[in-house]
Amino acid sequence: MIRLLVLWIILLSCALPAEANIPPAPQAFSGLIYIQVAIVLFSLIGGAYTIMHRQKPQKKGSAIFGWTWRGLLAVILVFIFSVPEVSFIIALVFGYIALKRGIMMMNWSKRCGAEAKPEFEGVSSKKLLFSGSALALSTLVALSLVFMFYQPWYGRYKDDQLLLRMLKSKLRFGAENKHENGHPYYPRENDQYSHSSKFKFIYGKDDESFTILVLPDKLPPFPYNQLVSMPTFRADQTGQIRMLLVHNNFEECPADAPVVHVVDEKERNSWSDEGQWSRRKAWAQGMPTWNSQ
Numbered sequence: 001m002i003r004l005l006v007l008w009i010i011l012l013s014c015a016l017p018a019e020a021n022i023p024p025a026p027q028a029f030s031g032l033i034y035i036q037v038a039i040v041l042f043s044l045i046g047g048a049y050t051i052m053h054r055q056k057p058q059k060k061g062s063a064i065f066g067w068t069w070r071g072l073l074a075v076i077l078v079f080i081f082s083v084p085e086v087s088f089i090i091a092l093v094f095g096y097i098a099l100k101r102g103i104m105m106m107n108w109s110k111r112c113g114a115e116a117k118p119e120f121e122g123v124s125s126k127k128l129l130f131s132g133s134a135l136a137l138s139t140l141v142a143l144s145l146v147f148m149f150y151q152p153w154y155g156r157y158k159d160d161q162l163l164l165r166m167l168k169s170k171l172r173f174g175a176e177n178k179h180e181n182g183h184p185y186y187p188r189e190n191d192q193y194s195h196s197s198k199f200k201f202i203y204g205k206d207d208e209s210f211t212i213l214v215l216p217d218k219l220p221p222f223p224y225n226q227l228v229s230m231p232t233f234r235a236d237q238t239g240q241i242r243m244l245l246v247h248n249n250f251e252e253c254p255a256d257a258p259v260v261h262v263v264d265e266k267e268r269n270s271w272s273d274e275g276q277w278s279r280r281k282a283w284a285q286g287m288p289t290w291n292s293q
Helices: 002-014 026-046 048-055 062-080 084-108 125-148 160-176 265-269 276-284
Strands: 199-203 210-214 230-236 240-246 259-262
Touching: 026 048, 026 084, 026 125, 048 084, 084 125, 160 210, 160 230, 160 240, 160 265
Parallel strands: none
Antiparallel strands: 199 210, 210 230, 230 240, 240 259
């Protein structure tokens, strides 16, 4: 239990904010580790181990062996937990054990009293009831974290390259095509993602200005969305890309959000993206992609 608790603390204290947005997220890891810790912790508080030991006494030396293989198994399962296909099975197994233990402790609380059987002597019914209820309820919360943060919601910087390509394409078109008054125009007929709910295009008078909004749409529901964030982008004819981290789906990036990148004339006319690989590497590591060039 101590090893698991230390591992849990290290995981939560060392995880960077960006890493919390890349599945498998620390929230999912902490959910599984918590279930293992909670089983031991609430069993000790409620006195369940005392009752179990009296009902089925262990042979000499078996307790040390039992705790050793259980500890090794728990550590191995935590590492295997990083594989999404296996994580659900592991979570279900530990969740079943925890819920069964919690319900069993609540049932045991009814058997404690003056005329209780020998295995229940000296055990507090209130502690059993409290510990069993707390174990069951907290296990349900932990399981919800495990399942919610292994859902196929996308990482923080999934759409930055697509936005950059669209912006460069529009800027090149505007530089090559102008109105009679000399002002560039940006026809809306070229908007490939105009029917997507993630992208929103706004045009000014005579299509001489434009704004591209990229909205998040894969954040988990409330209240889990408060534990993670995703970027919402804004780009326009000035070549500026603005970004703001939000917790709600379909939240638009405001016009005064911080500028994270500017497409200059050289980059606008270049078909290649010199910073593409550095941003891709940064995105894979959970770091801000626009600051990695």
